[in-house]
Amino acid sequence: MKFDVVRKNFFEPLYYKRAGSPRLDYWKILEKTQYYSLERLKEIQWQRLQALWEFVWKYNEFYQRRFADAGLTKKSLQSPDDISKLPVLTKAEVRAHTSQMISFPFSREKLHHFKTGGSTGRALDLFVTEKCSELRNACARRHDRWTGWEPGQPIAAAWGNPELPVTPKKKIINSLVQPYIYLDTMAVSEASVTRFILEWKKTGPTLLFGHAHSLFVLAQYLERMKLSAPHPVGILSTSMMLLPHERAKIEKVFGCRVIDRYGCEEVSLIGCECRKHEGMHMNIEHLVIEFLREDGSSAGVGEPGEIVVTDLMNHAMPFIRYRVEDVAAFLGQPCSCGRGLPLMEKVQGRVADFLIKKDGTRVAGISLIENTLTRIPGIDQMQIIQESLGCFRLNVVPGKGYGLDSANALRGYFEDLFGHDVVVNLCQTTKIQPEKSGKYRFSVCRVS
Numbered sequence: 088m089k090f091d092v093v094r095k096n097f098f099e100p101l102y103y104k105r106a107g108s109p110r111l112d113y114w115k116i117l118e119k120t121q122y123y124s125l126e127r128l129k130e131i132q133w134q135r136l137q138a139l140w141e142f143v144w145k146y147n148e149f150y151q152r153r154f155a156d157a158g159l160t161k162k163s164l165q166s167p168d169d170i171s172k173l174p175v176l177t178k179a180e181v182r183a184h185t186s187q188m189i190s191f192p193f194s195r196e197k198l199h200h201f202k203t204g205g206s207t208g209r210a211l212d213l214f215v216t217e218k219c220s221e222l223r224n225a226c227a228r229r230h231d232r233w234t235g236w237e238p239g240q241p242i243a244a245a246w247g248n249p250e251l252p253v254t255p256k257k258k259i260i261n262s263l264v265q266p267y268i269y270l271d272t273m274a275v276s277e278a279s280v281t282r283f284i285l286e287w288k289k290t291g292p293t294l295l296f297g298h299a300h301s302l303f304v305l306a307q308y309l310e311r312m313k314l315s316a317p318h319p320v321g322i323l324s325t326s327m328m329l330l331p332h333e334r335a336k337i338e339k340v341f342g343c344r345v346i347d348r349y350g351c352e353e354v355s356l357i358g359c360e361c362r363k364h365e366g367m368h369m370n371i372e373h374l375v376i377e378f379l380r381e382d383g384s385s386a387g388v389g390e391p392g393e394i395v396v397t398d399l400m401n402h403a404m405p406f407i408r409y410r411v412e413d414v415a416a417f418l419g420q421p422c423s424c425g426r427g428l429p430l431m432e433k434v435q436g437r438v439a440d441f442l443i444k445k446d447g448t449r450v451a452g453i454s455l456i457e458n459t460l461t462r463i464p465g466i467d468q469m470q471i472i473q474e475s476l477g478c479f480r481l482n483v484v485p486g487k488g489y490g491l492d493s494a495n496a497l498r499g500y501f502e503d504l505f506g507h508d509v510v511v512n513l514c515q516t517t518k519i520q521p522e523k524s525g526k527y528r529f530s531v532c533r534v535s
Contacts, residue, residue, distance in 0.1 A: 095239030098263040109218060114225040120372055121229065125427045132371050133167050135399040140164045142190070142402050149187040150407060170375060171385070175395055176409045178211060181353075185212050185404075193403045203352045213353060214404040222400055223355040226373060230359040234321025234346045236294035241266035243287055243319070245297030245305050247521060266290060272301040272521060280308045287317050295341065299324040300521075300529075303333035306340035318342045325350070327528075328434060332460055349434050351413075354398040354406055358415075358431050366418045366430030373400050376431070377408075378417050388419040391435055442473045443534050444505055452530020455504075463496045465489025470519050472531045478510045485515055 103111050120128065143150040144161045154163070157174050164170070181188065189195055198214040215223075228238070236242070242265070249269040252261040261267060268290050270283040283305075295302065295317075302324055309316045322341060324334075325348040334345050349367055350356040354374060358367030369376050378392030379385060386392030394413045398406040418430040442450045452471050460466055467486035473479055479501055483489075498511045519529070
């Protein structure tokens with residue numbers, strides 16, 4: 088533990104100072120602002136929104152044309168509520184206008200370029216400055232500490248295609264600045280889990296981090312293999328929805344509560360639980376987060392709505408009123424932890440992962456997963472794929488007690504819900520395959 092302090096107070100500051108990074112200085116600011124009042128945080132948010140508005144009218148032709156076409160002028164944003172006048176940005180528009188979205192003071196070649204994981208089938212190209220990337224990392228660091236982890240302490244990660252330290256320089260950074268050990272979720276086996284746990288014992292991570300389902304799979308392996316699970320001080324679940332039965336299994340095996348975090352690559356961190364687990368604190372210093380009904384009006388407190396986000400930090404490629412394609416709800420009450428950051432409910436699912444009835448009614452696929460796993464015996468895991476309005480494929484990983492009665496109950500459940508004329512094909516499998524990113528999708532709607 089003594090060397091953790093050396094990392095935090097010597098090697099890490101030295102590394103970021105030599106790199107010219109603002110990460111640590113900005114992180115220290117964020118540690119203070121999280122306890123500001125909501126009113127003061129909204130003032131910071133409004134100041135940054137005004138700065139972004141001024142910037143795009145000077146330097147971003149894409150938004151100048153976009154706003155002018157919507158009948159807006161530079162004077163149209165006079166209060167925070169005026170953001171509702173701005174058009175909503177879709178993923179399709181980002182794909183079609185990626186180059187035009189880059190503000191002209193910036194050279195595309197000098198920006199950080201990365202892609203989304205493409206969980207909806209098509210990836211997006213994204214561009215940010217080095218400073219914006221570091222400000223995002225500082226914010227993530229603040230939320231990492233909510234788990235009980237402290238800077239300088241090693242981290243264990245269950246992640247797909249991890250970037251392992253290969254060069255001498257990266258190995259030194261991993262050892263002296265921020266040690267990581269990885270379980271590659273693209274190749275999980277009893278052998279890889281055994282190696283991961285042995286490395287854990289040598290390194291001593293205090294934080295377990297990973298995709299929600301990957302953490303669940305790791306917990307299953309440890310339980311099945313009867314391996315003694317390590318007990319970190321914190322567990323951080325991210326990148327996909329954390330199902331209640333998965334949370335319960337992870338917490339049981341590791342003897343530690345899970346902190347769930349939500350974000351997307353386009354705008355980075357959106358919300359995160361604290362140790363009170365009363366909702367997800369929204370990152371309003373960096374973002375304006377809206378919850379909209381289908382008609383575009385604001386959803387009420389506790390009412391599910393589509394998440395629309397304005398990134399206040401990325402001026403190089405602004406995302407203004409960006410439709411994330413997830414659904415959640417705003418909570419009206421503050422958290423008992425004392426932070427001024429407002430709360431949202433857990434994400435209910437991707438818009439693309441809502442299934443559709445023949446009358447147009449949408450059904451949260453994640454809710455169907457929860458209901459069937461808790462009501463019908465013998466199902467370890469399941470994936471729902473809606474091929475068309477009248478056809479479903481259910482990929483089922485059978486467990487103890489799964490048989491003809493379970494299969495009939497499962498088919499009957501979907502017929503009762505979607506109509507007795509729908510076709511429900513049950514496909515038994517040994518595992519739900521992850522996507523190339525390492526994430527898992529349990530509900531996939533292919534109805535256009």
